[in-house]
Amino acid sequence: MEILLMGLLGFSILLFFLSFFQKDRYAAIEKEVEDLxxxxxxxxxxxxxxxxxxxxxxxxxxxxxIKRSASVKKPIHEVVRNQVIALYQQGIPLEQIAKQSALTKSDVQHIISTL
Incomplete structure (x- = not known):
């Protein structure tokens, strides 16, 4: 029984010292992640x-x-115009249409009046 315990103790000491010389597998991965x-x-x-x-x-x-065209409005894109018309035909209130299309309420009313 004592021989078995001494053998296991010796084997554990041997494994302990071998662990210091074993190459660290995760060091290369850590280096790559750090570089990335x-x-x-x-x-x-x-x-x-x-x-x-x-x-x-x-x-x-x-x-x-901006200084030259402060009073000139930018033209409304056709896609936005079609979106406003579609939302109006669905019965959505003007305030919500203005909010969704990022236009003013007067711009939305102008688009709807051209129908």
Whole structure:
């Protein structure tokens, strides 16, 4: 019985020391995930930077036209016009149609009056 216990103790000590020399399987995966995470963060930062520059360019280009056409309304797209008509024919109130189509109530009334 003592020999069996000594053998098991020796075997457990041997396995314990072997565990220090065994290659960590998850270290490579952790490294890949960390690299992927850093790459995504860098790409996200660059994309936000480009978007900011693009927005600034658009704001600079559109400022003169805003001053010129402050009183001129933008034309309503045909798809939005058809949506307003379809909603009106379904019996939906004008306020709800205006909210769904992102138009003013007067724009919705104008579209409906052209039927």
């Amino acid at each position: 995470s850093m790459t995504i963060l860098q790409e996200n930062y660059q994309m936000k930077k480009r978007l900011r520059v693009l927005e600034e360019e658009l704001m600079m280009d559109s400022e003169p036209s």
